[in-house]
Amino acid sequence: MTPRRVLTVAGSDSGGGAGIQADLKAMLATGVHGMSVLTAITAQNSVGVQGAWELPAEQVRAQFRSVVDDIGVDAVKTGMLASAEMVRVVAELLRTLPDGVPVIVDPVSVSKHGDALLAADAMEALREEIVPLATVLTPNLTELGPVAGMEIHGLDDRELAAKRLLAAGAGWVLVKGGHDAGDTSVDVLHGNQPGQERSEFSAPRADNRHTHGTGCTLASSIASYVAQGQSVPEAVASAKQYISGAVHAGFPLGAGIGPVDHAWRWRSL
Template sequence: MNAAPPRVLTIAGSDSGGGAGIQADLKAMLANGVHGMSVVTAITAQNSIGVQGAWELPAEQVVGQFRSVVDDIGVDAVKTGMLASAGMVRVVAGLLRTLPAGVPVVVDPVSVSKHGDALLAEDAMVAVREEIVPLATVLTPNLTELGPVAGVELRSVEDRELAAKVLLDAGASWVLVKGGHDSGSLAVDVLHGDGVRMEFSAPRADNRHTHGTGCTLASTIASYLARGYDVPAAVGAAKDYISGAVAAGFALGGGIGPVDHAWQFRNRSDQ
């Protein structure tokens, strides 16, 4: 009998276009050596142009999915994504508190899609700060999400440091401030921990097809944590993977295409 790979659960929304959300999470997990499982919190009608509709699932369906997976299969790491409303945030926070001790949780505080469509109600960000942030092993805000989730107005690079400290003080073990929305030739992500500040940089790819970047990075970090990596090593491995996936992103539809989750395998097949 073959041994099962590490098990990673994503709790997030579905992207019907396949570029982000649950679909991106599961692709990233497969590409990075773990068995992906899912709890769907919302269904979106979504494509390369934008989000045409979103429907949150009832709490009992979300709880049912979670218990079905965790009580039988078990988990080695969890990643959260689109939680949509304050009520859903509280439901998911309650479920995360029932996880076995030591199971790492990677939180992607998704608030806006790549196309600028809101994916989180305004009052839900406060619930994320109060309910989800204290449970996060790694919190992965981009520069659009950092200020609102921390409750800090970002006017300077120093404000980013302050916001990261606020989130650490709120209970997150590590905060990875993603620099993808920044300018410059390098994409620099900054990892903050207790007495630790580390930068992870890669050349910025000249490619507009970046749909699913945040979901993919968070899922990859969770995958490496499940495989036994410590947080800095997991972030480094995930940074390498997402950099390749962004560089290989491809056009799909009439708007912003997805990153290529299978870029490593395509490179091998070309050799």
């Protein structure tokens, strides 16, 4: 049988820990066939991003049409979109998807090392063009305020930001708690449906600094599980279990922050 098909639209990480590379590894590990549309190429390793080059819009359009028009897709995940122009190009393409294809949006703005991956004027474009198309939006605590267009000072602001993003058109908003302190990592899923307005997904926090690619991996695994027929809350629960194991198994690579281990389930067999 042909596995379900998931397309990632994101940048390339030459170090293999995040971006397109992490997406495809996560998709394989969670049971789907991964496909890719590159939006940018980065020179990147364990200590930072040494350079980034956005691909021309016509190349991005050609990649997308090649995959979608022939192979088809059961879900799409977006990651690094880099510029306001690229945000608009990708939004235009997402609007051509068949009805019902879920779109998981990771609003990537800063790398694990603190390097900017999204131009300053692009966040507003992301909020206006991409958020209304998102089945699930997955901001971390650094991204939540900018993508919602407000400052975050406490827990109440997080709730307000999630409500703003739902009002802007996102189907669900998963506020990731990986940047919080404490022994437990808690992600909060916000929805518009009665009885599903707020759900928490928690896991013990790993004592491990090698967490490169966490956000990309989580969003991609959510897309994989949704493509396989799970509801959004079910997919988030499954993805939380997968990423928690991957973070616990993260390994040193190079002189800086190593990646999560996408193959942790296979290594434990």
